[in-house]
Amino acid sequence: MINTHPDTPDETIPEFPMPRAAGCPFAPPPELLRLHATRPLSRVRLWDGSTPWLVTRYDDQRALYSDQRLSVDPTRPGFPHMSAAFQEALSKNPPSFLHMDDPGHARIRRMVTGPFIVKRIEAMRPAVQRMTDDFIDTMLAGPNPADLVAALALPLPSLVICELLGVPYEDHAFFQSKSAVGVRRDASPEETRAAGGALLAYLDEQLQAKLADPADDLLPVSW
Numbered sequence: 001m002i003n004t005h006p007d008t009p010d011e012t013i014p015e016f017p018m019p020r021a022a023g024c025p026f027a028p029p030p031e032l033l034r035l036h037a038t039r040p041l042s043r044v045r046l047w048d049g050s051t052p053w054l055v056t057r058y059d060d061q062r063a064l065y066s067d068q069r070l071s072v073d074p075t076r077p078g079f080p081h082m083s084a085a086f087q088e089a090l091s092k093n094p095p096s097f098l099h100m101d102d103p104g105h106a107r108i109r110r111m112v113t114g115p116f117i118v119k120r121i122e123a124m125r126p127a128v129q130r131m132t133d134d135f136i137d138t139m140l141a142g143p144n145p146a147d148l149v150a151a152l153a154l155p156l157p158s159l160v161i162c163e164l165l166g167v168p169y170e171d172h173a174f175f176q177s178k179s180a181v182g183v184r185r186d187a188s189p190e191e192t193r194a195a196g197g198a199l200l201a202y203l204d205e206q207l208q209a210k211l212a213d214p215a216d217d218l219l220p221v222s223w
Contacts, residue, residue, distance in 0.1 A: 012043075013043045013044060013045045013051055014031055014035075014042075014044055014045065015044070015045050016044035016045060016046055016054065017029070018030075018031045018032050018044075019031075032056065035054065035056050036056040036057065039056075040055065040056050040057040040060055041053055041054075041055055041056075041060065042054055042056075046080060046081070046082070047082075047083060047084065048081070048084070048087075050078075050080060052080035068102070071101050072098070072099055072100070072101060072105075073095070073099060073100065073101050074087075074090040074095060074099050075090065075091070075095070083184075083186070083187065084189065085184075085187045085188055085189045085191065085192040086192070088189040088192070088193075089189070089192050089193065089196060092193075097109060115164060124160075124163070127163070128156075128160055131156060131159055131160070132152075132156060135151060135152045135155060135156055136152065138151065139151040139152060154176070155172070158172040158175065158176060159172065161175075162175075165206075166206075166210065167206050171202070174198075174202065175199075177195075178195040178196075178198050178199045179195075179199070181194075181195035
């Protein structure tokens with residue numbers, strides 16, 4: 001999403017995020033599908049009244065992501081914040097490398113690329129396959145119909161992330177619940193601060209344990 005000065009009459013600008021249709025909760029909103037088909041570049045209105053550009057097509061998004069004239073720095077004027085809580089959190093905390101432009105982004109990214117090289121990821125394939133098979137077997141042996149998200153789509157990436165970080169999988173529910181607050185558009189600034197603080201405290205505790213007893217995982221490298 002890109003923010004510049006509006007040049008479209010207010011009454012024609014749809015609100016964003018857009019309401020989803022009844023039925024599948026994961027289906028894109030009908031208005032978003034319409035814009036994708038008819039207007040790949042259009043204005044939308046956010047919670048604060050700002051009207052950034054919405055880019056709906058892959059090729060356009062890819063071209064923009066490689067354009068150095070665009071920025072992911074949320075402290076820049078006009079940045080399209082998705083919620084008041086997100087805006088406040090970013091204004092009071094140092095941005096992560098996900099919200100940095102080059103050269104800062106590239107410098108920190110180089111520090112964490114080791115665990116993600118092709119050889120390392122390929123070495124994880126058998127373990128991830130076993131995890132996937134186990135979750136599918138458990139789902140097939142359970143109630144019918146099954147909840148695919150709860151049985152596979154949520155626990156599998158959580159387990160892989162825990163393996164990468166070297167943290168106990170038993171803590172995945174804590175990770176998921178606190179992380180979910182951070183992406184909720186209706187979360188208050190107080191809720192976002194509390195969830196973020198709890199995550200940082202947990203990671204700091206895990207980091208101290210890793211420094212005392214190093215292991216071959218991502219956490220000490222990424223801190």
